[in-house]
Amino acid sequence: MFAFDIPIDIQEYKATPVHIASKSQQKKSTENFDYIIGVCSLVKNPPVPEDTAENVLSPRGQTSVYLREKENRKLDWSHWSVKVLSAPQHAELKESGSANFHYIPTEKDYLGPDKTTFLVEIGEITIKVIYHFKVMRVVGGTDGYDPYVEHCPKGIVWKISSYTSNLEQSGITHSYSLNY
Secondary structure, eight states: OOGGGSOOOTTTOOOOOOOOOOGGGOOOOTTOOSEEEEEEEEEESSOOOTTSSTTEEOHHHHHHHHHHHTSOOOOOTTSEEEEEEEOOSSEEEEEOSTTOEEEEESSTTOOEEEEEEEEEEETTEEEEEEEEEEEESOOSOOTTOOHHHHHOTTOSEEEEEEEOTTSOEEOOSOOOOOOO
């Protein structure tokens, strides 16, 4: 008897779906990113008026500069988004248009480190942007003193990690900095 000659009770037959995905079809989990970059930012406390350019964060701008200058990537920014993944501990973030944010200290006398994290998505590319803050009374340099040299030894923007072709996260292979 051939297999096709065996009667099958359709009601007892249950199909098992099978999904086969190649590595190119696999979606990275929300904890995996194409790039992770760090940004050093010096911010003032007491807070500055919100209509000034001081204490303004631009995760989209920092990502664009980094990818263009250090990775030589020119991306189509027609579909992009920015969202806050973690808020700073000693401040609040207020969106100020075009995905820029004002860092507004919430503790009157706080001076020291702080951190916030953003997710920047450009099409299918995901970038985690980690801002490392140094909250200070005065940010601008005087008499040739550049506070960024002292407080940002890696530069303004640097690469923390990226993905290899097999979607496994790699550590720091090299570090870049943008000083401007």
